[in-house]
Amino acid sequence: MNKWLPAQETVNNSQLLAFKNNIEKSYKVELNNYDELHKWSITNIENFWQEVWDFCGVIASSKGGEVIEPAEKMWKTKFFPKAKLNFAENLLKRRDGAVAITFKAEDVLEQQLTFNELYGEVSKLAQAMRDAGIVEGDRVAGYLPNAPIAVVAMLATASLGAIWVSASPDFGVSAVLDRFGQVEPKILFAVDGYQYGGKYIDCRSKLADIVKNIPSLKKIIISDYLPTISNSSLIIDKELRYKDFVSTYDILDINFVQMDFNAPLYIMFSSGTTGVPKCIVHSIGGVLLQHLKEHQLHCDIKRGENIFYFTTCGWMMWQWLVSALASSATIMLYDGSPFYPSPYVLFDYADKYNCNFFGTSAKFIDALKKNEACPKEHNKLTNIRMLASTGSPLVHEAFDYIYSDIKEDIHIASISGGTDIISCFVLGNPISPVYRGEIQGAGLGMNVDVFDENGNSLQDIAGDLVCKTPFPSMPIYFFNDIDEQKYETAYFDKFENIWSHGDWCQKTKHKGFVIYGRSDATLNPGGVRIGTAEIYRQVEKIDEVKESIAVGQDMSDGDMRVILFVVLADNVKLDDKLKTKIKTTIREGATPRHVPAKIIVVTDIPRTKSGKITELAVKHVIHKREVKNKGALANPEALELFKNLEELKG
Numbered sequence: 001m002n003k004w005l006p007a008q009e010t011v012n013n014s015q016l017l018a019f020k021n022n023i024e025k026s027y028k029v030e031l032n033n034y035d036e037l038h039k040w041s042i043t044n045i046e047n048f049w050q051e052v053w054d055f056c057g058v059i060a061s062s063k064g065g066e067v068i069e070p071a072e073k074m075w076k077t078k079f080f081p082k083a084k085l086n087f088a089e090n091l092l093k094r095r096d097g098a099v100a101i102t103f104k105a106e107d108v109l110e111q112q113l114t115f116n117e118l119y120g121e122v123s124k125l126a127q128a129m130r131d132a133g134i135v136e137g138d139r140v141a142g143y144l145p146n147a148p149i150a151v152v153a154m155l156a157t158a159s160l161g162a163i164w165v166s167a168s169p170d171f172g173v174s175a176v177l178d179r180f181g182q183v184e185p186k187i188l189f190a191v192d193g194y195q196y197g198g199k200y201i202d203c204r205s206k207l208a209d210i211v212k213n214i215p216s217l218k219k220i221i222i223s224d225y226l227p228t229i230s231n232s233s234l235i236i237d238k239e240l241r242y243k244d245f246v247s248t249y250d251i252l253d254i255n256f257v258q259m260d261f262n263a264p265l266y267i268m269f270s271s272g273t274t275g276v277p278k279c280i281v282h283s284i285g286g287v288l289l290q291h292l293k294e295h296q297l298h299c300d301i302k303r304g305e306n307i308f309y310f311t312t313c314g315w316m317m318w319q320w321l322v323s324a325l326a327s328s329a330t331i332m333l334y335d336g337s338p339f340y341p342s343p344y345v346l347f348d349y350a351d352k353y354n355c356n357f358f359g360t361s362a363k364f365i366d367a368l369k370k371n372e373a374c375p376k377e378h379n380k381l382t383n384i385r386m387l388a389s390t391g392s393p394l395v396h397e398a399f400d401y402i403y404s405d406i407k408e409d410i411h412i413a414s415i416s417g418g419t420d421i422i423s424c425f426v427l428g429n430p431i432s433p434v435y436r437g438e439i440q441g442a443g444l445g446m447n448v449d450v451f452d453e454n455g456n457s458l459q460d461i462a463g464d465l466v467c468k469t470p471f472p473s474m475p476i477y478f479f480n481d482i483d484e485q486k487y488e489t490a491y492f493d494k495f496e497n498i499w500s501h502g503d504w505c506q507k508t509k510h511k512g513f514v515i516y517g518r519s520d521a522t523l524n525p526g527g528v529r530i531g532t533a534e535i536y537r538q539v540e541k542i543d544e545v546k547e548s549i550a551v552g553q554d555m556s557d558g559d560m561r562v563i564l565f566v567v568l569a570d571n572v573k574l575d576d577k578l579k580t581k582i583k584t585t586i587r588e589g590a591t592p593r594h595v596p597a598k599i600i601v602v603t604d605i606p607r608t609k610s611g612k613i614t615e616l617a618v619k620h621v622i623h624k625r626e627v628k629n630k631g632a633l634a635n636p637e638a639l640e641l642f643k644n645l646e647e648l649k650g
Helices: 008-012 015-027 034-043 045-056 087-091 115-131 148-159 173-183 204-212 242-246 284-298 316-327 345-352 362-370 396-406 485-492 532-539 576-589 615-622 636-642
Strands: 099-105 109-114 139-143 163-167 187-191 193-196 199-202 219-223 239-241 264-269 279-283 306-309 330-334 357-361 386-390 411-414 416-418 423-427 448-451 463-467 499-507 513-518 545-554 560-568 598-601
Touching: 015 034, 015 045, 015 284, 034 045, 045 284, 087 148, 087 284, 087 316, 099 115, 099 148, 109 115, 115 148, 115 242, 139 148, 139 173, 148 163, 148 187, 148 316, 148 330, 163 173, 173 204, 173 279, 187 204, 204 219, 219 242, 239 242, 264 284, 264 316, 279 284, 284 316, 284 423, 306 316, 306 345, 316 330, 330 345, 345 357, 357 362, 362 386, 362 396, 386 396, 396 411, 416 499, 423 463, 423 499, 448 499, 485 499, 513 532, 513 615, 532 545, 532 560, 532 576, 545 615, 576 598, 615 636
Parallel strands: 099 330, 139 163, 139 187, 163 264, 187 219, 219 239, 306 330, 306 357, 357 386, 386 411, 560 598
Antiparallel strands: 099 109, 193 199, 264 279, 416 423, 448 463, 463 499, 499 513, 545 560
């Protein structure tokens, strides 16, 4: 299927169409399609964001009269500079007996919380935290699984005007210290352990080491999560059980501290695969407004829908998912392996709780395809109307697989943005066609373009993804970046006063986008820049290869050669016949420039905690450069496979 069209009834009932109609009526304009609405949104920035605020029903004690406070530097622009609001108040506005959170953790736990119950839990915890001394601007950390306790702790933190930071319990001690140690939290929420792939994994030993090395911590609040933990006798300094921490408090109306729109809400961390993670601070209003826009206008999330995204508390998609509460939707949390006890476990979960929006990663889709799973035959998936994918580019063949083996009539929304903006630059919309292999278009209010190295706009040619005008979810600052040099260098070094995101991509004739990978991981053989995703797309067609990673090796003559590392399927050997097949497939499907100079077998590929393969880390290893933060990797031991390889000498 090269093009998928939404049903006219879906278009007519979409919130995006209602929003477009409001704009046309209020501003006496005619907007015939999404592209024209997008152009209006980036040329009428103040009016657009004011309309998003009103349409999505932001709750605030004061909106203020000013929408934008301009600044000479793009990133110092302030949105709604006089507004006062509270993030948690917006997510807890629904108070009834409908389900707010559905939760499943492999075969250990399964539960639901209503909106009333969620409010009550947040109320008690917020009181306990206030009495423990938490005030505006304090940092509160979560070393937690994707479970209701994480949502409750985050909302209680936000209700007090404090700042939430989080990591998932599979992070090692050094990775946690590299993150939490920089921001000096006062309270740490944690669990005894978690389950993954059917195994119980104890967290208490790691917790003890973490607590010893973060002197700012005043209390460690530990929740009972698993039935038995082998290390439960280990004493952790300043430990309190969660149930004891909140036991003396009754449910009261929450005193939502009213904060500036541009006050800090979250500290997010860059992947940290090549150095200590950057501490990226995001604002209360910027996160709320951007997520409301993406949820209601781009994803058509409505009151009472069931929203799922497979994520952990160490990935920004967790924050994105939780924000769906502000649209009065039910969020579906899952903690554990997406392939235990079968590749259908997430689809079984979706069926049981009538999931409407199913979010995952491109790597998950590829793994299903490689395992020859066919959810369409195993599951009903009746209510899923949209499947979103992010984390890495969703290749053309993945679109084919979804339509053939998951669901024929489904809106595939490939989305791309990142931790840096805690949202998307390019994503889907419910009123436009979906073209095979393409992201539908730029987000409303996001003045996205593709530049060559001289800052010229490109069409149908790959270049750097940029954003030319301000948007609310720009970071407000980096933590402890006193002279703000790290911030400016991160996004504004390449083009004058224009956000350079670091993605290598291309605009298409359909007004869509194709992402080829990170700009700093692009390959440059013979002086021609190519994206690694173009190679992966071809390799994924080859059944003998389970997974691959491509990097550039710098040569003594100043050129670069492409090296392809492959993980082979069981009982497969890399002989000359298979090498020829791989090279021919790449040459015919891409170009001769994409063909690797060397193909080398490895047994594993290093990846981040969120599942992204780490091309830069591998590139550092083969060039004998230090990988500074191995703790950011899910499997740092895999880097050893790339050291001192004979095949790369000469």
